[in-house]
Amino acid sequence: MREAATPWERLRQMLLTVGPGALWLGLFVLIPTLIMLVASLMSRGSLGQLVPPLGLHNYLRFFSDPLFVEIIGRSLWIGFWSTVFIMLLGYPLAFYIAQSRHKEVLLLLVVIPFFTNFLIRVYAWIVVFQKEGLLNGLITAFGLPPAELLPSTLAVYVATVYTYLPFFVLPLYAAVERIDWSQLEAAYDLGARPIRAFWEAIFPQTVPGLFAGFLLVFIPAVGTFVIADLLGGGKVTLIGNLIQLQFGSAQNWAFGSAASMVLMAMVLLGLWLYARTQGERGLDKLV
Amino acid sequence: MKRLLSIHAWLVFAFLYLPIVVIVALSFNKSRFGVRFTGLTFDWYIRLFSNERILEYLTNTLIVAVVSTIVSTILGTLLAVGLVRYQFRLQSALRYLLYVPVVVPDVVMGISLLLLFDVVRDAIGWPRLSLFTIILAHISFQIAYVTLVVRARLMLLDPTLEEAAKDLGATPWLTFREVTLPLIMPGVVSGALLAFSLSLDDFVVTFFTAGPGSTTLPLYIYSSVKLGVSPEIHALSTLMVGITILVLLLGTLFWRKRA
Numbered sequence: 001m002r003e004a005a006t007p008w009e010r011l012r013q014m015l016l017t018v019g020p021g022a023l024w025l026g027l028f029v030l031i032p033t034l035i036m037l038v039a040s041l042m043s044r045g046s047l048g049q050l051v052p053p054l055g056l057h058n059y060l061r062f063f064s065d066p067l068f069v070e071i072i073g074r075s076l077w078i079g080f081w082s083t084v085f086i087m088l089l090g091y092p093l094a095f096y097i098a099q100s101r102h103k104e105v106l107l108l109l110v111v112i113p114f115f116t117n118f119l120i121r122v123y124a125w126i127v128v129f130q131k132e133g134l135l136n137g138l139i140t141a142f143g144l145p146p147a148e149l150l151p152s153t154l155a156v157y158v159a160t161v162y163t164y165l166p167f168f169v170l171p172l173y174a175a176v177e178r179i180d181w182s183q184l185e186a187a188y189d190l191g192a193r194p195i196r197a198f199w200e201a202i203f204p205q206t207v208p209g210l211f212a213g214f215l216l217v218f219i220p221a222v223g224t225f226v227i228a229d230l231l232g233g234g235k236v237t238l239i240g241n242l243i244q245l246q247f248g249s250a251q252n253w254a255f256g257s258a259a260s261m262v263l264m265a266m267v268l269l270g271l272w273l274y275a276r277t278q279g280e281r282g283l284d285k286l287v
Numbered sequence: 288m289k290r291l292l293s294i295h296a297w298l299v300f301a302f303l304y305l306p307i308v309v310i311v312a313l314s315f316n317k318s319r320f321g322v323r324f325t326g327l328t329f330d331w332y333i334r335l336f337s338n339e340r341i342l343e344y345l346t347n348t349l350i351v352a353v354v355s356t357i358v359s360t361i362l363g364t365l366l367a368v369g370l371v372r373y374q375f376r377l378q379s380a381l382r383y384l385l386y387v388p389v390v391v392p393d394v395v396m397g398i399s400l401l402l403l404f405d406v407v408r409d410a411i412g413w414p415r416l417s418l419f420t421i422i423l424a425h426i427s428f429q430i431a432y433v434t435l436v437v438r439a440r441l442m443l444l445d446p447t448l449e450e451a452a453k454d455l456g457a458t459p460w461l462t463f464r465e466v467t468l469p470l471i472m473p474g475v476v477s478g479a480l481l482a483f484s485l486s487l488d489d490f491v492v493t494f495f496t497a498g499p500g501s502t503t504l505p506l507y508i509y510s511s512v513k514l515g516v517s518p519e520i521h522a523l524s525t526l527m528v529g530i531t532i533l534v535l536l537l538g539t540l541f542w543r544k545r546a
Contacts, residue, residue, distance in 0.1 A: 013459055014373045018381070021366030021430060025384050028427035032399035033387070039402055089299050096296035106296075108539060113303050115531050119490050119508045120524040124306030126516055127313065132320055134309050165303065194288070215390075223392020226490060230512060240394045247398050247495065257402070260395050271390055 033264075040257035050253055058258035068242070072262070075238040078153075079222035082160040086168045086217050087210070089161070094172040098179075107173070114166035122230055125159040126150065129231070151233030159227045164220060168213040175209025208278060215274055219267055239263050307528055314521035331522040341507070341523070347418060348503040351493075352486040355425035360479040362426070363433025368467065370434070371441045385435065388428040397495030400424045404496065416498030424496040425486045432485060433478035440474025441467075480538070 040058055045051040062068045097106045113121065128134045129149040136146040149155060179202060187197035225240030232238075239259060246256025317326035335341060370378065388396060404420050407413070414420055448470070452462040468475075490505040497506060504527075511520055 009459075010373070014369055014375060017365045017369030018373065018375070019369075021362040021369075021434065022381055024362055024426065024430055025381070028400065028403070028423060029384060029387050032403040035402045035406055036395075036399045089295075089302075092292055092295050093299050096292045104539070108535060109300055109303070111535060112528075112532055113307070115484055115488075115535060116307070116528050117505060117508075117524075117531075118488055119505050119512070120310070120527060121306070123508065123512050123516075123520065123524065124310050126512065127309055127521075128306055130516060137323065162302070162306070165299075219390060220392060223394055225394055226509070240392065243394050243398060247401065253402070256398065260398055264391055264395050267391060271386075 036257045036260055039254055040261045042254045042257075044252045044254050047251075058255050059262075061255065062258055062262060068259075071237055071239055071242055072266075074236070075222050075240070076266075078156065078160065078236075078238065079218050082157055082164070082221045083168075083214055083218045085157070085161045086165050087214070090165055090168040090172060090213070091206075091210075094169055094176045097169075097173055098176040110166050110169050110173075113162075114170065118163065119226070121163050122159055122227055125155060125162065125231060129155045129158075151231060151235045153232065153236055155231040156228050156236050159231050160221050160224070163224075163227065164217040167216045167220070171216060172206065172209045172213045175206050175212075179205050211274060211278060215270065219270065222266070223263060310521050311525045311528070314518060314525040316518070319518055331518040332526075335519050335522045335526075338519070340502075341504075344502050344504045344507045347501060348487060348505075351418060351421050351425060351503060352483050355422045355429055355486050356479055356483040358422075359426045359429035359433050359482050360475065363430045363478060363482075364437050364471075364475050366430070367434045367437035367441055368463070371438060385431050388431040389435070393428075393489070393491035394495075396428060397424070397492040400427065400492065401495045416496060416501070418501045420496045420498070421493050421501060421503070424492050425489065428489075428492065429482035429485055432481050433475075436478035436481060437471060437474045440471045440477075444470055 038054075039050050041054045041056065042050045043053060043055075043057070093110075097103060097110070100106055126133070129152070130136075131146060131148070131150070133149070135149060140146055181202075183201040183205070184197055187201040192200065222238075223240050225238060225244045228236045228238045228241050229244070239262070243256050243259045243263070246252045246259060250256075312324070314331055315327050315329070316324050317328045317330075318324075370382070400420075400423075401416075404414060404416060408415070414423075444467070449462055449466055452466045453459075457465065488505070490509060493503055493506060494509070497503070502510075504523075508520060508523070511517060
């Protein structure tokens with residue numbers, strides 16, 4: 001015999017399952033964000049602590065100083081072009097893997113760097129780019145004088161592309177695996193040439209995966225501070241470095257919170273645009 | 288065309304592995320500086336293991352990863368079950384909140400938690416920045432990943448199986464334990480593994496929520512890299528890459544056997 005659960009019983013079960021997790025997210029995700037919002041409206045005390053008065057002064061300072069606007073521009077610029085390079089490298093690779101007979105092995109070859117510690121991946125490029133590094137070893141072997149490759153914007157680009165490439169290949173591979181190839185044959189039957197057939201029949205099927213991959217790479221690339229910190233060493237300041245500096249040696253938590261809010265607002269704006277084109281289901285693809 | 292695609296693919300693989308190969312090779316190189324190979328040595332590994340601090344950092348890293356993974360897997364699994372099973376007010380707000388730790392840059396996550404701990408400490412004198420605060424911080428991002436992975440698995444579930452258990456008189460708890468949980472177990476395990484590796488890998492959130500005496504391996508690598516490149520770090524990196532490869536290979540074999 002089946003009894004409908006009483007409303008009380010349902011409520012109790014709901015609280016037992018959803019309750020602890022929801023409480024945790026409220027305490028450690030929602031409240032910290034609200035604290036950050038309030039902190040961004042406060043001022044810096046003589047010891048760097050947060051003090052009244054409240055106001056929009058941190059935001060005004062941020063957007064009126066060309067230095068900070070330039071930092072935002074540079075973060076978006078480097079993030080964008082790194083993502084473009086990643087797509088150029090990763091898009092054909094996903095097709096190659098999907099069509100290979102050794103899919104599993106090739107996929108593992110992408111996953112290994114993905115799971116290798118983030119700092120080690122960045123560190124590896126110091127070893128390549130430093131004064132007595134691999135690249136200069138090659139350059140001097142040809143009798144040329146060693147180049148100053150570190151710190152440099154080039155090194156930041158290379159390491160960013162390297163670090164986030166697997167984040168793009170894996171979701172795109174999932175999209176390529178689901179491609180309906182019969183559409184390609186249909187395009188050929190209708191007389192399309194290979195490039196046109198690919199463009200009209202295959203490419204549109206990968207667009208959702210491309211969008212998801214773009215966001216998965218672009219957001220962390222814009223927000224990173226470690227890569228620019230270790231490979232750009234003061235030469236390349238991104239918004240992430242600015243935030244770290246305010247919470248570190250600059251000791252201005254209020255201004256750092258405002259910079260953080262700006263970064264967060266940019267990310268949420270991007271996601272909102274994404275959700276509008278892909279629907280909420282699209283958000284699930286990001287994981 | 289096919290040929291071009293394969294040349295491109297192998298060049299990308301070369302790019303992905305070049306730096307790793309360089310580090311591994313240099314970790315066995317006699318010369319302390321430069322990339323010229325002057326002879327084979329295991330000195331850097333011996334030096335690494337004689338450094339007792341490293342063991343302490345490794346222990347810290349593992350304590351954080353194990354504790355945070357256990358808590359986040361339990362909370363995340365329950366949350367996923369509740370989200371799929373019940374309709375309630377604020378449900379969509381909760382769903383959006385779930386995406387925040389996944390999409391927000393980790394530097395933002397790190398400083399917002401630092402602010403929280405600071406505000407609470409000002410008010411009640413607790414908690415000090417320590418392993419405890421790192422664990423709290425890690426759970427906060429892991430929970431989102433676990434929930435999303437388990438929820439994806441739950442949505443594939445045939446609801447009639449649970450109905451059948453209820454029709455046979457099973458209590459909700461018994462139904463969950465005997466029917467739902469075994470069916471979503473692969474999702475729970477994947478979620479836990481993802482949570483564990485996210486914790487091991489995390490540098491940024493840890494950086495902002497760590498205090499004196501709670502150095503983890505990524506924090507140690509960062510501070511030594513700031514001082515300059517060293518063969519001991521090559522050796523440590525090589526070991527960590529080796530363990531990553533080993534775990535992934537074992538994992539692949541395990542899943543293949545089950546499938």
